[in-house]
Amino acid sequence: MTPQPIPVNTPLLDGNELKYLTECIQTGWISSEGPFINAFETKFSSYIGCNYGIAVSNGSAALDIAIKALNIGAGDEVIMPAFTIISPAQSVVTAGATPVLVDSDPQTWNMDIDQLEAKITPRTKAIVVVHIYGLPVDMDPVLALAKNYNLKVIEDAAEMHGQTYKGKMCGSLGDISIFSFYPNKHITTGEGGMLLTNDQELAERCKKLRNLCFEPNGPRFIHYELGWNYRMTNLQAALGLAQLERIEEFIKIKRKMGTLYQEKLAFLTDKGYQLPLADVGYAQNIYWIFGLVAPDQHTKEEMVKYLAVQQIGTRPFFWAMHEQPVFKNMGFFKDEQYPVAEKLARNGFYIPSGLGLKEEEILTVTHLIKDFVY
Numbered sequence: 001m002t003p004q005p006i007p008v009n010t011p012l013l014d015g016n017e018l019k020y021l022t023e024c025i026q027t028g029w030i031s032s033e034g035p036f037i038n039a040f041e042t043k044f045s046s047y048i049g050c051n052y053g054i055a056v057s058n059g060s061a062a063l064d065i066a067i068k069a070l071n072i073g074a075g076d077e078v079i080m081p082a083f084t085i086i087s088p089a090q091s092v093v094t095a096g097a098t099p100v101l102v103d104s105d106p107q108t109w110n111m112d113i114d115q116l117e118a119k120i121t122p123r124t125k126a127i128v129v130v131h132i133y134g135l136p137v138d139m140d141p142v143l144a145l146a147k148n149y150n151l152k153v154i155e156d157a158a159e160m161h162g163q164t165y166k167g168k169m170c171g172s173l174g175d176i177s178i179f180s181f182y183p184n185k186h187i188t189t190g191e192g193g194m195l196l197t198n199d200q201e202l203a204e205r206c207k208k209l210r211n212l213c214f215e216p217n218g219p220r221f222i223h224y225e226l227g228w229n230y231r232m233t234n235l236q237a238a239l240g241l242a243q244l245e246r247i248e249e250f251i252k253i254k255r256k257m258g259t260l261y262q263e264k265l266a267f268l269t270d271k272g273y274q275l276p277l278a279d280v281g282y283a284q285n286i287y288w289i290f291g292l293v294a295p296d297q298h299t300k301e302e303m304v305k306y307l308a309v310q311q312i313g314t315r316p317f318f319w320a321m322h323e324q325p326v327f328k329n330m331g332f333f334k335d336e337q338y339p340v341a342e343k344l345a346r347n348g349f350y351i352p353s354g355l356g357l358k359e360e361e362i363l364t365v366t367h368l369i370k371d372f373v374y
């Protein structure tokens with residue numbers, strides 16, 4: 001019997017997705033005009049607890065808009081983790097500003113808050129907080145620093161739909177936050193993203209930037225500023241609305257998956273592997289993905305190869321920003337070192353973690369990992 005492949009992600013699309021999409025086709029509303037956009041923005045922003053939601057084409061686009069809406073540009077510095085997806089760094093660099101990196105906490109894999117204050121200079125404009133893999137950043141000290149130094153806080157909550165920090169929703173804690181609805185996120189629109197804020201003026205600016213900076217009340221086709229076409233379509237919003245109806249169920253599935261992996265893979269700690277923390281006091285892991293950090297790079301590569309032969313999907317961890325060829329070639333981060341981020345990037349990977357993952361598939365994965373290790 002040939003075993004079935006187990007992909008790293010499978011979304012769940014068996015709620016009202018087809019019904020709402022059919023409605024789009026039948027009514028002809030398929031562009032960014034259409035009733036699902038407003039409904040999705042309203043429902044998602046109120047779920048997270050923010051006054052305004054601005055739906056966009058993806059999470060990276062949302063970051064571009066957030067940076068520009070806050071008037072961050074040439075001469076400004078923006079603090080962010082070294083260990084992250086490239087999106088926040090790319091937005092800052094393309095805006096003409098400079099990313100300033102902070103190393104990771106070896107336990108939570110999030111930005112090490114104790115190293116943050118030393119990175120603040122008179123040029124610092126904002127902090128991009130990236131909540132990584134399932135645990136939120138410890139926000140209270142970040143918000144206190146931001147207040148003291150008069151800095152904006154951008155929350156990259158692209159992996160945190162429904163996760164809380166001390167009982168408050170991630171994505172409701174900073175000046176502005178962004179979410180992604182890529183198919184491996186907790187809810188998906190295929191491609192998609194959203195900005196959330198309580199600041200009406202900022203929300204208006206985001207809306208304008210998403211739509212080529214057309215003047216909302218001015219004459220059509222007269223522009224005073226450059227933006228993007230980063231609009232979400234009614235089709236995407238239809239998917240999003242159907243997904244949002246099930247978000248609490250999805251979070252339960254993720255936590256159940258994480259708990260089962262924790263139990264079945266506990267033996268790995270004796271072999272020098274690191275598992276995600278289940279609980280950090282201010283939050284319980286939501287397990288966006290289930291990550292493992294191998295004792296060294298070689299062991300990781302061997303395990304990933306072994307799993308690939310067994311048709312088990314894995315993904316490497318993020319590659320740190322200061323080691324990105326594109327940024328090095330631009331002259332950023334010269335001689336900078338972030339040892340924890342470097343180690344996570346080299347030794348870390350994640351195993352199948354999608355919402356569609358079945359319990360017997362989890363057991364297959366954990367058995368194979370055990371076979372490899374012993």
Ligand SMILES: *Cc1c(COP(=O)(O)O)cnc(C)c1O
Pocket residue numbers: 058059060061085087088130131156157158159179180181182192193
């Ligand atoms: C997925 C993700 C993004 C980017 O979202 P896209 O919709 O893929 O552009 C940004 N930040 C983080 C932390 C992410 O995980």
